[in-house]
Amino acid sequence: MSLTSTASAPASRQANPAAIAAAVTGTCPDGLVRAVRAEVRRGLGWQDTAGRVAAALRANLPDPAAILPASLRCGDPAGYQSHLLYAEADGSFSISAMVWMPGQQTMIHDHVAWCVTGVLQGREYEEIFTLADGARALSLTARNVNPAGAVSGFAPPGDIHRVRNTGDTVAISMHVYGADISRLGSSIRREYALPVRT
Numbered sequence: 001m002s003l004t005s006t007a008s009a010p011a012s013r014q015a016n017p018a019a020i021a022a023a024v025t026g027t028c029p030d031g032l033v034r035a036v037r038a039e040v041r042r043g044l045g046w047q048d049t050a051g052r053v054a055a056a057l058r059a060n061l062p063d064p065a066a067i068l069p070a071s072l073r074c075g076d077p078a079g080y081q082s083h084l085l086y087a088e089a090d091g092s093f094s095i096s097a098m099v100w101m102p103g104q105q106t107m108i109h110d111h112v113a114w115c116v117t118g119v120l121q122g123r124e125y126e127e128i129f130t131l132a133d134g135a136r137a138l139s140l141t142a143r144n145v146n147p148a149g150a151v152s153g154f155a156p157p158g159d160i161h162r163v164r165n166t167g168d169t170v171a172i173s174m175h176v177y178g179a180d181i182s183r184l185g186s187s188i189r190r191e192y193a194l195p196v197r198t
Helices: 017-023 030-040 046-059
Strands: 081-087 094-100 109-111 115-121 123-132 137-147 151-154 160-164 171-177 188-191
Touching: 030 046, 030 094, 046 115, 046 151, 046 171, 115 123, 115 137, 123 171
Parallel strands: none
Antiparallel strands: 081 094, 094 171, 109 160, 109 188, 115 151, 115 171, 123 137, 123 160
16 A cells, blocks of 8 residues: 555555554544544545544544553653554554653654644644755745644645644644554654755
């Protein structure tokens, strides 16, 4: 199955359920899994799927305590943490929770597939970029402050961004990806170390 597909993978390419279960570090609400599955199975394009999954997540935002044990909700001084909550057996989507201590941030990056995020606790600051100068630089095109309850979705192309916790408390967000990050290891396709034009 290519990463652009939202159809089911052949049985020979499906993930081993025991391997997925071993990688899961939290709990994902069944209602959210069913809602995301229904939208993914529509087989729409990435932008439309991201929009519909965003609506499903908005209607099903869980409390952080319902998805992660207290020990994982504290954050790690070494860097932000991503905790797998669920991976669909056919590889069509996965759900994780990210935990950010104040000041922690991602590199500027893009993604392998569509992505939907919902802030559950705290505040996340996002900068959105486009390639500029013949792909030799990045242009900052938008800044968003996402408080608890904010949900957004996007899909390649146009998904180059950097996220950071600009608050003074731990931030926790839920991420739904149109790919199986338990197999890929990450949703990041590429990191950018180009100069930024503001």
